[in-house]
Amino acid sequence: MAELKYLLFLGCAIPYRIASYEISSRKVMEKLGVELVEMPEFNCCGLPIDSVNHDAMLVLAARNLCLAEEQNLDILTLCPGCAGTLRKVNKSLQEDKKHKQLINDYLKEVGMEFKGGKIKVRHLIQALVKDLGLEKIKEAVVKPLTGLKVAEHNGCHVLRPAKYIGFDDPENPVLLKKLIEATGAECLDYMYETDCCGAPIIGVNDKVPLYLAGDKLTNLKAVNAQALITVCPFCHMMFDINQPRIERLLSEKFGIPVLHYPQLLGLAMGFSPKELALEELRVDATKILTIS
Amino acid sequence: MTEKKLVTEAKPSRAIKTGDLDPKFKYEISKVPGAENIKLCFQCGTCTADCPIARFSDIYRPRKLMRMTQLGMKDRVLSSEALWLCAACFTCVDHCPQGVEIASVLRALRNMAVKDGIMPAVFRELTSNIMKTGYAYRIPELRLKKRGEKGLPPLPKANVEDVAKLFDIMAVSKASKREDK
Numbered sequence: 188m189a190e191l192k193y194l195l196f197l198g199c200a201i202p203y204r205i206a207s208y209e210i211s212s213r214k215v216m217e218k219l220g221v222e223l224v225e226m227p228e229f230n231c232c233g234l235p236i237d238s239v240n241h242d243a244m245l246v247l248a249a250r251n252l253c254l255a256e257e258q259n260l261d262i263l264t265l266c267p268g269c270a271g272t273l274r275k276v277n278k279s280l281q282e283d284k285k286h287k288q289l290i291n292d293y294l295k296e297v298g299m300e301f302k303g304g305k306i307k308v309r310h311l312i313q314a315l316v317k318d319l320g321l322e323k324i325k326e327a328v329v330k331p332l333t334g335l336k337v338a339e340h341n342g343c344h345v346l347r348p349a350k351y352i353g354f355d356d357p358e359n360p361v362l363l364k365k366l367i368e369a370t371g372a373e374c375l376d377y378m379y380e381t382d383c384c385g386a387p388i389i390g391v392n393d394k395v396p397l398y399l400a401g402d403k404l405t406n407l408k409a410v411n412a413q414a415l416i417t418v419c420p421f422c423h424m425m426f427d428i429n430q431p432r433i434e435r436l437l438s439e440k441f442g443i444p445v446l447h448y449p450q451l452l453g454l455a456m457g458f459s460p461k462e463l464a465l466e467e468l469r470v471d472a473t474k475i476l477t478i479s
Numbered sequence: 480m481t482e483k484k485l486v487t488e489a490k491p492s493r494a495i496k497t498g499d500l501d502p503k504f505k506y507e508i509s510k511v512p513g514a515e516n517i518k519l520c521f522q523c524g525t526c527t528a529d530c531p532i533a534r535f536s537d538i539y540r541p542r543k544l545m546r547m548t549q550l551g552m553k554d555r556v557l558s559s560e561a562l563w564l565c566a567a568c569f570t571c572v573d574h575c576p577q578g579v580e581i582a583s584v585l586r587a588l589r590n591m592a593v594k595d596g597i598m599p600a601v602f603r604e605l606t607s608n609i610m611k612t613g614y615a616y617r618i619p620e621l622r623l624k625k626r627g628e629k630g631l632p633p634l635p636k637a638n639v640e641d642v643a644k645l646f647d648i649m650a651v652s653k654a655s656k657r658e659d660k
Contacts, residue, residue: 202626202634203616210629228635230613230642235605236651238563238589239598241512243651247609250641279512286512296648297641347569348580357573382531383568390601391563398535464629 191318193263193309194255195223196273199231200420201265204428207464208420211449212265212311214458219319219327224260232269233276245286246293248276249301252308253294261307263314267419270310271344275351277308310345312418312448313354316362324369328455331371335475337451338375338412339363340403340426342419343383357381366448367416370455374416378406386421400425401433404441414444414475416451423447427469444472495552504551511590513583520545526571526581532564539564541571541581548584557592563599610646613637 201209216223233247252273255262264270280287281303291300309317315324339360346357355362360381367374382403385396404426407415417423427445434441445468453463454476465472509517526541527533533540538561547556556562562585571581592598605615612618614637623634646652 197634199614199616199618202622203614203618206622206626206629206631209631213631225632226635228613228638230637231609231615235602235615236609237567237586239593239602239606240649240651241586241590243646243649246645246649247642250645283512293645293648297644343566343568343570348572348582357570379531381570383566383570385532385535385566387566387568388532388564391599392536395532395535395539395564396566399531402535 190220191314192222192224192260193314194226194258194260196226196229196232196251196255196262196264196269198264198266198269198420200268200424205420205423205447207450207467208265208423208447210464211447211453211458214462215449215453215456218456218458219323221314221319223263224258226254229254232264232266232272234268234272237272242290242293244272245276245280245290248272249280249290249294250297250299252277252303252306253299253301256302256305259306261309263309263311265311265418265420267310267342267344268421270308270313271347271352274308275348277303277306278351310342310354310418312345312363312366315366317354321365321369324366324452328370328452329457330455332451332455333371335372335413336375336411337367337372337414337416337446338377338380338407338410339367339416340384340419340422341381342417342422345418346381363416363418363448367451370452372451372455375410375412377403377410377412379403380406384419384422384425386425389425396425397429397433397436400429401437401439404430404433404443405437405439407443408439408441412443414446414451414472416446416448418448430470442470444468444470444475446472499552499554501551501553504553505549508548508584508587508591511583511587513580514587516577516579517545517548517584519577520549520575520579521577522546523576525574525576526579529570529574531568531570532566536561536564541565541585544585544588545579545581548588556588557595558597562588562592606651610643610652611639613639613642 229251233244237244341360341363349357364374385399389396450463508514524542565585567582569582
């Protein structure tokens with residue numbers, strides 16, 4: 188019997204490019220006794236279209252929230268962008284009755300009505316910390332990653348804007364660090380730790396995000412981080428898939444493996460690297476396996 | 480950036496004529512949800528100082544965009560390339576001492592630019608993808624098939640009819656197809 192049950196909202200970026208995040212998340216959650224229910228259908232969370240038409244973002248988000256309200260299940264997302272958007276819309280439309288009415292007038296055309304406040308939206312790490320609890324995670328660790336020194340990169344939308352999200356302190360986030368330490372690994376501090384990776388503007392301007400992510404990799408190298416731990420498909424693309432590009436741009440070698448948090452946790456829970464799709468990472472992660 | 484109307488930023492040599500300013504612009508923007516506090520910006524520069532993008536960009540200065548909006552420099556701000564460089568990390572929103580949701584003001588400005596037919600190609604593509612598939616990216620068939628091999632359940636087909644219908648009544652479909660001015 189699963190104690191915790193969520194409707195899994197996959198979003199678009201993960202099925203598009205980052206299967207390893209989904210694979211490892213599903214493995215880890217199942218073993219932790221968390222049940223993930225598949226959505227019969229869903230659409231983009233709305234975030235990418237916010238810049239084009241704000242109300243269209245609200246309608247797309249509200250439509251997804253309606254689907255969850257129908258099932259009466261809280262949403263779990265792996266992507267901070269989806270989590271932030273759905274969480275913010277779930278809250279702000281509750282508070283702005285006039286705007287909620289406007290959105291519902293649109294939704295009526297497809298036979299839906301957003302009620303609001305019925306369900307909660309959680310990002311993976313919010314669920315792990317707030318609903319499951321750090322103790323349960325520590326109990327699940329059978330192969331502590333003692334000796335491994337990593338660093339974290341929170342996805343911005345897991346933390347900001349603080350008034351809508353209300354999880355951890357965005358200026359000095361500690362909860363992902365605690366999740367990492369629960370695996371037995373050490374989590375290092377580094378310069379500009381809370382800065383964005385730049386990924387959202389890569390389609391408009393590629394140089395700025397590459398230099399920004401490159402700066403973070405430089406700071407990670409300075410503290411000898413053996414791996415970077417992310418909880419966002421876009422941050423992961425920036426640091427892992429784009430790492431060779433950044434190395435060429437900065438004429439510097441990094442070779443810093445970038446693991447999704449559930450991959451790190453999965454290793455500590457006794458899963459094999461293959462089960463966690465570690466071989467799908469662009470930057471070779473096998474070197475960290477010999478450390479612990 | 481391939482769009483015709485996007486310019487690299489107002490050249491310093493271009494004199495600002497008061498006749499070109501739209502004094503009502505700030506009121507128009509402040510009506511948009513999230514952008515209400517635009518008039519409260521007192522130009523302290525915290526947003527620019529704390530912005531990760533501004534550290535690496537020569538043209539992206541959120542404080543400047545806030546001032547241009549307040550002054551009613553509508554044409555310049557809406558056609559500025561800098562407008563599209565905000566990564567929406569919301570650091571400025573959390574740090575602004577005046578409670579200006581800078582990222583939301585920029586979003587309101589972008590929405591307005593789109594109405595004028597100005598929009599980087601990538602946003603046109605994302606909008607069109609959502610309209611046609613329900614998802615922001617075109618996920619190749621092969622990748623969908625491979626999900627089974629990897630032990631993942633199939634990705635459900637989005638309700639494209641519903642999404643298209645909503646986009647139609649909200650006139651989003653028009654924006655995604657519109658030719659550049």
